[in-house]
Amino acid sequence: MTVEAIRVSPSWLDLREAADGAARARELVGRLRRRVPLDGRWSIHDLACGSGSMGRWLAPLLPGPQRWVLHDQDVELLALAAVDVPGPAADGAAVAVETRVSDVTKLRAEDFARATLVTASALLDLLTADELTRLIDACAGARCPVLFALSVSGRVRLLPADPLDARVAAAFDAHQRRTTPRGRLLGPDAVEAAVEGFRRLGAEVVACPSPWRLGAAESDLAAEWLEGWVDAACEQEPELARDAGLYRRRRLREAAAGALAVTVDHVDLLVIP
C-alpha cells in the first residue's frame, strides 16, 4: 500500500515552538522527575520529532545525562533537529542526540531496547486506529514511561465569536478524520483512543490539558493557524469556500490588529507502565 506522507514545513514548526513550549504540561514533568532511571541516565526516544522541539523543551527540565534518539520520516526535519540540539540537562549533565529515519507506525518494542522514556508531540491525530494500537503495543513492550504531548482535542474557541466558527470547526474536524490510503485518521479521537489503549494494557495514564492560548503577542501564529484551519475545512467541505473567503479576511484583519484571541485545546498524556 502507498503510504501517504504528511509533510510539515520547518517554518510552521519554528513558528509554533514557543507556543508549544508554553502549552506543554509541566506538571507531568514533575511526575517524570520522580522516576529518574536507577543508574541516573536517560535513554529517550522522541517519535516524529520534527525539528526537535520536544527535546529542546524537555531535556533542560530533566536531571542526569541523556541520550535522545530522534525519529522522523522527514530527512529535512531530522537534519534541522541534528543541528539545533537540546540541553544541557537540568543539573548541567550532557545531552547527546542521534537521529533515525523511521516510520513510527512500524516501530516495535525491540526498537526501544533499554529506553527509559518514549516521547511524541503533535503526532497522535495523524495516525489511524491500527497504527496507534501498534504504537501503544511497542511502547508497552518497552516498559518505560511514555509522554505523548500536544494532541489536539477538537475544541477551539475564537474571541470575538463569529457565526461561522462552528461550521469551520466541524469541517476541520471532519478533515482530520478523513480517509487516507492508510485508513481513516483518528484526528481529535486520538486522545481517547490512546487513553483506552494504554489502560487496557494495565498502565496508569495521567491526562493534562495543554492549550495554546494565542493573543496579540502570538498574532503571527494565530494567523498562520487560521489559514491552515480554514484551508482544511474548505478542502473537506468545498461548498464552505464562498462564505469562508470573507470570514478568513475578517479573521486575519482581527489577528493583525491584535484583536483576535484563539484557544486551541490539546491534551498531554503521561503513561506509567
Ligand SMILES: C[S@@+](CC[C@H](N)C(=O)[O-])C[C@H]1O[C@@H](n2cnc3c(N)ncnc32)[C@H](O)[C@@H]1O
Ligand atoms: C506536527 S509535526 C510535530 C513535530 C514535533 N513532534 C513537534 O512537536 O514539533 C508531525 C511530525 O510527524 C512526522 N510524521 C508523521 N507521520 C510519521 C510517521 N509515520 N513516521 C515518522 N514521522 C512521522 C512528520 O514528519 C512531522 O515531523
